Amino acid sequence: MSASDGRWIAPAEEGLRGRVQVPGDKSVSHRVLIFAGLAEGRARVRGLLDSADVDSTRRCMEALGVDIVDEGDARLIHGAEGRLTEPDDVLDCGNSGTTMRLLCGLLAGQPFHAVLTGDASLRRRPMRRVTGPLSSLGARLDGRQGASLAPLSVRGTRALTGGEIETGVASAQVKSALLLAGLQGRSPLQIVEPGPSRDHSERMLAALGAQIRRLPQDDGSVRVELVPGRPLKLSDVDVPGDVSSAAFWLVAASIVPGSDLVLPGVGLNPTRTGLVDVLRAMGASIDIVDPGLSCGEPVGAIRVRSAPLRAIDLDGPDVVRLIDEIPVLAVAAAMARGVTTIRGAQELRHKESDRIASTVAMLRQMGATVDELPDGLRVHGRAGEPFPGGRVDSHGDHRIAMAAAVAALASSRGCRLRDPAAVTISYPSFFDTLEELRA
Ligand code: S3P
Numbered sequence: 001m002s003a004s005d006g007r008w009i010a011p012a013e014e015g016l017r018g019r020v021q022v023p024g025d026k027s028v029s030h031r032v033l034i035f036a037g038l039a040e041g042r043a044r045v046r047g048l049l050d051s052a053d054v055d056s057t058r059r060c061m062e063a064l065g066v067d068i069v070d071e072g073d074a075r076l077i078h079g080a081e082g083r084l085t086e087p088d089d090v091l092d093c094g095n096s097g098t099t100m101r102l103l104c105g106l107l108a109g110q111p112f113h114a115v116l117t118g119d120a121s122l123r124r125r126p127m128r129r130v131t132g133p134l135s136s137l138g139a140r141l142d143g144r145q146g147a148s149l150a151p152l153s154v155r156g157t158r159a160l161t162g163g164e165i166e167t168g169v170a171s172a173q174v175k176s177a178l179l180l181a182g183l184q185g186r187s188p189l190q191i192v193e194p195g196p197s198r199d200h201s202e203r204m205l206a207a208l209g210a211q212i213r214r215l216p217q218d219d220g221s222v223r224v225e226l227v228p229g230r231p232l233k234l235s236d237v238d239v240p241g242d243v244s245s246a247a248f249w250l251v252a253a254s255i256v257p258g259s260d261l262v263l264p265g266v267g268l269n270p271t272r273t274g275l276v277d278v279l280r281a282m283g284a285s286i287d288i289v290d291p292g293l294s295c296g297e298p299v300g301a302i303r304v305r306s307a308p309l310r311a312i313d314l315d316g317p318d319v320v321r322l323i324d325e326i327p328v329l330a331v332a333a334a335m336a337r338g339v340t341t342i343r344g345a346q347e348l349r350h351k352e353s354d355r356i357a358s359t360v361a362m363l364r365q366m367g368a369t370v371d372e373l374p375d376g377l378r379v380h381g382r383a384g385e386p387f388p389g390g391r392v393d394s395h396g397d398h399r400i401a402m403a404a405a406v407a408a409l410a411s412s413r414g415c416r417l418r419d420p421a422a423v424t425i426s427y428p429s430f431f432d433t434l435e436e437l438r439a
Helices: 026-035 052-063 097-108 128-135 172-183 200-208 243-255 274-281 323-334 346-350 355-366 398-409 420-425 430-437
Strands: 007-009 017-019 042-046 067-071 074-078 113-117 140-143 149-155 163-166 189-193 211-216 222-227 260-267 285-294 297-305 339-342 369-373 376-380 390-393 415-418
Touching: 007 398, 017 430, 026 052, 026 097, 026 172, 026 200, 052 067, 052 097, 052 420, 097 113, 097 128, 097 140, 097 149, 097 172, 128 140, 128 172, 172 189, 172 200, 172 222, 200 211, 243 260, 243 274, 243 285, 243 297, 243 323, 243 398, 243 430, 260 285, 274 285, 274 323, 323 339, 323 346, 323 355, 323 376, 323 398, 346 355, 355 369, 355 376, 355 390, 355 398, 390 398, 398 415, 398 420, 398 430, 420 430
Parallel strands: 017 260, 163 189, 390 415
Antiparallel strands: 007 415, 042 074, 067 074, 113 149, 140 149, 189 222, 211 222, 260 297, 285 297, 339 376, 369 376
């Protein structure tokens, strides 16, 4: 890498101040577009995330015959009522695991053939977790290594069955793929997941009129029951701000002295707010004001001010509620007092990059001390001492790029970030906002 490679991120000398309108929730945005394939009517959608991942979903849904029209900042979506058209080319899911896994479920019930592929990262990610359970509903899917890896081929059928399925992994993508197939099936479907995963699909399907129930069990598992047959009806929605994007500002403002930020309209679905709870337990100054509801999801404004942080130990279900936030949480831990241990996070090895390895590498490149564990990491806190700074590689992973930028703000020399464009996957305006917030 030459000296001019990548993007330079300078330390934030005076703190971060102002209001941040975070972009729309990525998980909710994918679902609005995909569920429109099965729903009737039309919806004016405001706040839909405009990013590379959601664009992948939009282009796939358009290739399947769903009509989506831009109307200023809003998107007008016409439901296809379950009558999609056979795409005349391979569907490209880009970098987006949500697109590929949810489309497997949608296409499993359509009477035609389709092929799904994606970029090199997505073609390495595990797909058996969706193709396996879907085939037990009668779906016909194939792919490399026994339907484990994309490209995947789906030969849809109108003859899907229901029944009870244990997913074996707490994954909202697996659950949502099954729900999309189940909506097109001939009999009721019961899904049992070993622990709670994000429940946007259940909320949105209930709002569209589906007969669906989510039942947390005493042993920690979650049972989701769906009875197909009711029509799904679209109505206008405001997509809440993405708490996973807010996460970068929550950590940045916490660790850069003199910061004070307000983030209005952030989605506060309890299956997603693990980072808010953990940062508070670490001593962060975070207040939630103006609570409300949007798109069936709790929302609110978050105010965050800098505060000294202390270490924490995390494992098990704690981790699922903040799985996408672990890279930036590790940055917070590195600035805290004491040693933080994060375990039970082996799922991170299967994200856009191996996020245990890439988080460890990023922190070391910034000058922090961190140990890699098979299922997590141990971070040695610096008790507020700025990171020395250095050159960091995003590994083409949006969340690693933004976590590194947050670390750079709390460093003495800043960082030169290789492949900063990865942020376009979920937060295209991230660097513009970062520069605006410097006090
Ligand atoms: C997502 C679910 C999560 C998350 C991913 C988005 C979704 O993955 O990590 O970024 O939109 O359903 P899992 O399916 O592994 O829970």
